[in-house]
Amino acid sequence: MERRKFLKQSVLVSALVSTGSALLPSLARAANVPGWPAKEFDAKVLDQAMHDSIGTTTVPESAAVHLTAPTIAENGAAVPVTVDVDHPMTADNYIDAVFLYVDHNPTPLASAFFFSPENGRAYFQQRIKMAKTDMVRAVARTNKGELMGSKPQEVKVTIGGCGG
Protein backbone atom coordinates (compact mmCIF):
# COMPACT_ATOMS: atom_id res chain seq x y z
CA MET A 1 0.00 0.00 0.00
CA GLU A 2 1.26 3.45 -0.84
CA ARG A 3 2.28 5.39 2.19
CA ARG A 4 0.09 8.35 1.30
CA LYS A 5 -2.96 6.17 0.81
CA PHE A 6 -2.26 4.33 4.03
CA LEU A 7 -2.03 7.57 5.97
CA LYS A 8 -5.27 8.81 4.46
CA GLN A 9 -7.02 5.62 5.43
CA SER A 10 -5.69 5.59 8.95
CA VAL A 11 -6.85 9.18 9.40
CA LEU A 12 -10.25 8.17 8.10
CA VAL A 13 -10.38 5.17 10.42
CA SER A 14 -9.42 7.17 13.49
CA ALA A 15 -11.94 9.82 12.52
CA LEU A 16 -14.60 7.15 12.27
CA VAL A 17 -13.61 5.69 15.61
CA SER A 18 -13.73 9.03 17.38
CA THR A 19 -17.03 10.10 15.84
CA GLY A 20 -18.30 6.57 16.32
CA SER A 21 -18.03 6.82 20.08
CA ALA A 22 -19.78 10.17 19.96
CA LEU A 23 -22.49 8.68 17.78
CA LEU A 24 -23.08 5.69 20.01
CA PRO A 25 -25.52 7.34 22.41
CA SER A 26 -27.70 8.67 19.62
CA LEU A 27 -27.57 5.35 17.80
CA ALA A 28 -28.55 3.52 20.95
CA ARG A 29 -31.55 5.80 21.20
CA ALA A 30 -32.47 5.77 17.54
CA ALA A 31 -35.86 4.42 18.51
CA ASN A 32 -36.74 7.11 21.04
CA VAL A 33 -40.45 7.86 21.00
CA PRO A 34 -40.94 11.21 19.20
CA GLY A 35 -41.20 14.06 21.68
CA TRP A 36 -39.53 12.17 24.52
CA PRO A 37 -37.11 14.71 26.06
CA ALA A 38 -33.83 12.76 25.91
CA LYS A 39 -31.72 15.69 27.13
CA GLU A 40 -33.68 16.07 30.38
CA PHE A 41 -33.58 12.35 31.06
CA ASP A 42 -29.89 12.03 30.17
CA ALA A 43 -28.74 14.64 32.70
CA LYS A 44 -26.46 12.93 35.20
CA VAL A 45 -26.69 15.31 38.16
CA LEU A 46 -29.72 16.84 39.86
CA ASP A 47 -28.90 20.48 39.10
CA GLN A 48 -28.52 19.72 35.39
CA ALA A 49 -31.69 17.61 35.33
CA MET A 50 -33.66 20.39 37.04
CA HIS A 51 -32.17 23.03 34.78
CA ASP A 52 -33.00 21.04 31.65
CA SER A 53 -36.54 20.18 32.73
CA ILE A 54 -37.78 23.28 34.58
CA GLY A 55 -35.14 25.90 33.79
CA THR A 56 -33.99 26.50 37.36
CA THR A 57 -32.43 24.73 40.31
CA THR A 58 -34.05 26.79 43.04
CA VAL A 59 -37.72 26.06 43.66
CA PRO A 60 -39.61 27.42 46.67
CA GLU A 61 -41.10 24.73 48.87
CA SER A 62 -44.86 24.66 49.13
CA ALA A 63 -47.06 22.83 51.61
CA ALA A 64 -49.50 22.31 48.72
CA VAL A 65 -47.25 19.73 47.08
CA HIS A 66 -47.59 16.47 48.98
CA LEU A 67 -44.98 13.82 48.27
CA THR A 68 -45.51 10.45 49.92
CA ALA A 69 -42.83 7.78 49.91
CA PRO A 70 -41.80 5.15 52.45
CA THR A 71 -39.09 6.23 54.91
CA ILE A 72 -37.54 2.77 54.57
CA ALA A 73 -37.71 0.76 51.35
CA GLU A 74 -36.44 -2.81 51.54
CA ASN A 75 -36.39 -3.05 47.78
CA GLY A 76 -35.02 -0.08 45.86
CA ALA A 77 -36.32 -1.61 42.63
CA ALA A 78 -39.92 -0.69 43.45
CA VAL A 79 -40.46 2.26 45.76
CA PRO A 80 -44.07 3.48 45.74
CA VAL A 81 -44.30 7.26 45.38
CA THR A 82 -47.44 9.38 45.45
CA VAL A 83 -47.68 13.04 44.55
CA ASP A 84 -50.84 15.00 45.31
CA VAL A 85 -51.07 18.76 44.78
CA ASP A 86 -53.63 20.93 46.60
CA HIS A 87 -54.41 23.31 43.78
CA PRO A 88 -57.42 24.26 41.65
CA MET A 89 -57.74 22.42 38.34
CA THR A 90 -59.84 24.95 36.41
CA ALA A 91 -59.47 25.97 32.77
CA ASP A 92 -57.41 29.07 33.57
CA ASN A 93 -55.68 28.00 36.77
CA TYR A 94 -54.28 24.50 37.04
CA ILE A 95 -51.20 22.38 37.61
CA ASP A 96 -49.84 21.65 34.16
CA ALA A 97 -46.89 19.45 35.13
CA VAL A 98 -45.24 17.57 37.99
CA PHE A 99 -41.59 16.54 37.77
CA LEU A 100 -40.18 13.82 40.00
CA TYR A 101 -36.49 13.59 40.87
CA VAL A 102 -34.25 11.20 42.78
CA ASP A 103 -31.17 13.24 43.74
CA HIS A 104 -28.38 10.72 43.08
CA ASN A 105 -29.88 8.23 40.66
CA PRO A 106 -27.68 7.78 37.54
CA THR A 107 -30.20 10.06 35.81
CA PRO A 108 -32.07 12.08 38.47
CA LEU A 109 -35.22 12.98 36.51
CA ALA A 110 -37.55 10.01 37.05
CA SER A 111 -40.71 11.22 35.32
CA ALA A 112 -42.63 14.21 34.03
CA PHE A 113 -46.43 14.18 34.25
CA PHE A 114 -48.41 16.70 32.17
CA PHE A 115 -51.96 17.34 33.35
CA SER A 116 -55.01 19.05 31.94
CA PRO A 117 -57.81 20.68 33.97
CA GLU A 118 -59.96 17.63 33.12
CA ASN A 119 -57.79 15.53 35.45
CA GLY A 120 -59.61 17.26 38.31
CA ARG A 121 -56.65 16.73 40.59
CA ALA A 122 -52.88 16.81 40.07
CA TYR A 123 -52.27 13.39 41.54
CA PHE A 124 -50.33 10.31 40.58
CA GLN A 125 -48.89 7.17 42.07
CA GLN A 126 -46.15 5.06 40.54
CA ARG A 127 -43.22 2.89 41.56
CA ILE A 128 -39.67 4.03 41.03
CA LYS A 129 -36.15 2.61 41.27
CA MET A 130 -33.67 4.06 43.72
CA ALA A 131 -29.97 3.21 43.51
CA LYS A 132 -29.35 3.88 47.22
CA THR A 133 -30.64 5.79 50.23
CA ASP A 134 -31.50 9.15 48.76
CA MET A 135 -33.81 12.13 48.59
CA VAL A 136 -36.93 12.16 46.43
CA ARG A 137 -38.45 15.47 45.42
CA ALA A 138 -41.37 16.64 43.30
CA VAL A 139 -41.80 19.98 41.56
CA ALA A 140 -45.24 21.14 40.43
CA ARG A 141 -45.67 23.79 37.74
CA THR A 142 -48.82 25.82 37.21
CA ASN A 143 -50.14 26.75 33.77
CA LYS A 144 -48.78 30.24 34.51
CA GLY A 145 -45.28 28.84 35.00
CA GLU A 146 -45.11 29.14 38.78
CA LEU A 147 -42.99 26.41 40.38
CA MET A 148 -43.70 24.78 43.74
CA GLY A 149 -41.50 22.15 45.30
CA SER A 150 -42.44 19.40 47.71
CA LYS A 151 -40.55 18.93 50.91
CA PRO A 152 -37.78 16.52 49.83
CA GLN A 153 -38.22 13.14 51.42
CA GLU A 154 -35.48 10.74 52.33
CA VAL A 155 -36.00 7.06 51.55
CA LYS A 156 -33.62 4.62 53.20
CA VAL A 157 -32.90 1.88 50.68
CA THR A 158 -31.74 -1.51 51.99
CA ILE A 159 -31.17 -3.16 48.59
CA GLY A 160 -30.45 -0.84 45.68
CA GLY A 161 -32.77 -0.95 42.71
CA CYS A 162 -30.20 -0.95 39.96
CA GLY A 163 -29.06 -4.55 40.28
CA GLY A 164 -25.72 -5.53 38.78
Added chain:
Amino acid sequence: MADLGNPMIRMPAHAKKGEVVEVRSLIMNPMTTGLQKNKEGKLIPAHFIQTVTATFDGKPLCHLDWSTAISANPYLAFKMRAERSGTLAMTWKDNQGGSWTAEAKITVA
Protein backbone atom coordinates in the same frame (compact mmCIF):
# COMPACT_ATOMS: atom_id res chain seq x y z
CA MET B 1 -38.27 -12.34 27.63
CA ALA B 2 -40.86 -11.94 30.22
CA ASP B 3 -44.37 -10.98 29.22
CA LEU B 4 -44.60 -7.73 27.36
CA GLY B 5 -47.56 -5.42 27.07
CA ASN B 6 -50.86 -6.81 28.35
CA PRO B 7 -52.01 -3.34 29.47
CA MET B 8 -54.82 -3.07 32.00
CA ILE B 9 -56.94 -0.17 33.21
CA ARG B 10 -59.14 -0.21 36.30
CA MET B 11 -61.54 2.60 37.02
CA PRO B 12 -65.07 2.87 38.34
CA ALA B 13 -67.73 1.91 35.75
CA HIS B 14 -70.10 4.55 37.13
CA ALA B 15 -69.63 8.01 38.57
CA LYS B 16 -71.63 11.09 39.47
CA LYS B 17 -71.19 14.08 37.22
CA GLY B 18 -68.19 16.09 38.37
CA GLU B 19 -66.82 13.32 40.57
CA VAL B 20 -63.06 12.89 40.49
CA VAL B 21 -62.34 9.20 39.95
CA GLU B 22 -59.08 7.29 40.22
CA VAL B 23 -57.68 5.49 37.20
CA ARG B 24 -55.25 2.66 37.90
CA SER B 25 -53.18 1.01 35.22
CA LEU B 26 -50.59 -1.69 34.76
CA ILE B 27 -48.47 -2.88 31.84
CA MET B 28 -45.74 -5.48 31.47
CA ASN B 29 -42.35 -4.09 30.44
CA PRO B 30 -38.82 -4.91 31.65
CA MET B 31 -37.88 -1.21 32.09
CA THR B 32 -34.18 -2.05 31.78
CA THR B 33 -31.76 0.85 32.10
CA GLY B 34 -28.99 -0.17 29.73
CA LEU B 35 -26.55 0.13 32.65
CA GLN B 36 -26.84 -3.42 33.99
CA LYS B 37 -24.80 -6.39 32.82
CA ASN B 38 -26.00 -9.94 32.33
CA LYS B 39 -24.22 -13.00 33.74
CA GLU B 40 -21.83 -13.03 30.76
CA GLY B 41 -20.81 -9.47 31.56
CA LYS B 42 -22.54 -7.96 28.55
CA LEU B 43 -24.68 -4.86 28.90
CA ILE B 44 -28.41 -5.52 28.82
CA PRO B 45 -29.86 -3.02 26.29
CA ALA B 46 -32.18 -0.32 27.59
CA HIS B 47 -35.79 -1.34 27.08
CA PHE B 48 -38.32 0.90 28.74
CA ILE B 49 -41.59 2.72 28.24
CA GLN B 50 -40.93 6.36 27.42
CA THR B 51 -44.37 7.87 27.01
CA VAL B 52 -47.86 7.24 28.36
CA THR B 53 -50.79 9.18 26.97
CA ALA B 54 -54.41 9.21 28.09
CA THR B 55 -57.37 10.50 26.12
CA PHE B 56 -61.07 10.68 26.92
CA ASP B 57 -63.29 10.20 23.86
CA GLY B 58 -60.27 11.12 21.77
CA LYS B 59 -59.53 14.38 23.61
CA PRO B 60 -56.11 14.58 25.32
CA LEU B 61 -56.40 14.15 29.08
CA CYS B 62 -52.80 13.88 30.24
CA HIS B 63 -49.46 12.43 29.26
CA LEU B 64 -46.24 11.36 30.93
CA ASP B 65 -42.63 10.99 30.00
CA TRP B 66 -40.87 8.17 31.84
CA SER B 67 -37.21 7.46 32.48
CA THR B 68 -35.52 4.16 33.22
CA ALA B 69 -36.11 4.95 36.92
CA ILE B 70 -39.68 3.66 36.64
CA SER B 71 -39.94 0.14 38.05
CA ALA B 72 -40.42 -2.95 35.89
CA ASN B 73 -44.02 -3.69 34.88
CA PRO B 74 -45.07 -0.10 35.58
CA TYR B 75 -48.10 0.70 37.72
CA LEU B 76 -49.62 4.13 37.31
CA ALA B 77 -52.56 5.75 39.03
CA PHE B 78 -53.97 9.19 38.30
CA LYS B 79 -57.29 11.02 38.50
CA MET B 80 -59.93 12.21 36.10
CA ARG B 81 -62.98 14.41 36.57
CA ALA B 82 -65.98 12.51 35.24
CA GLU B 83 -68.13 15.04 33.40
CA ARG B 84 -69.84 12.74 30.92
CA SER B 85 -70.03 9.11 29.86
CA GLY B 86 -67.30 8.01 27.53
CA THR B 87 -64.17 5.98 26.93
CA LEU B 88 -60.76 6.49 28.47
CA ALA B 89 -57.91 5.24 26.30
CA MET B 90 -54.29 4.92 27.36
CA THR B 91 -51.31 4.26 25.10
CA TRP B 92 -47.85 3.21 26.26
CA LYS B 93 -44.84 3.42 23.92
CA ASP B 94 -41.37 2.01 24.53
CA ASN B 95 -37.95 2.71 23.01
CA GLN B 96 -37.96 -0.51 20.99
CA GLY B 97 -41.00 0.33 18.90
CA GLY B 98 -43.54 -1.26 21.23
CA SER B 99 -46.94 0.40 21.49
CA TRP B 100 -49.94 -0.81 23.50
CA THR B 101 -53.39 0.64 24.04
CA ALA B 102 -56.11 -0.17 26.55
CA GLU B 103 -59.56 1.30 27.07
CA ALA B 104 -62.10 1.58 29.85
CA LYS B 105 -65.63 2.95 29.78
CA ILE B 106 -67.35 5.06 32.37
CA THR B 107 -71.03 5.93 32.70
CA VAL B 108 -71.77 9.29 34.28
CA ALA B 109 -75.18 9.81 35.81
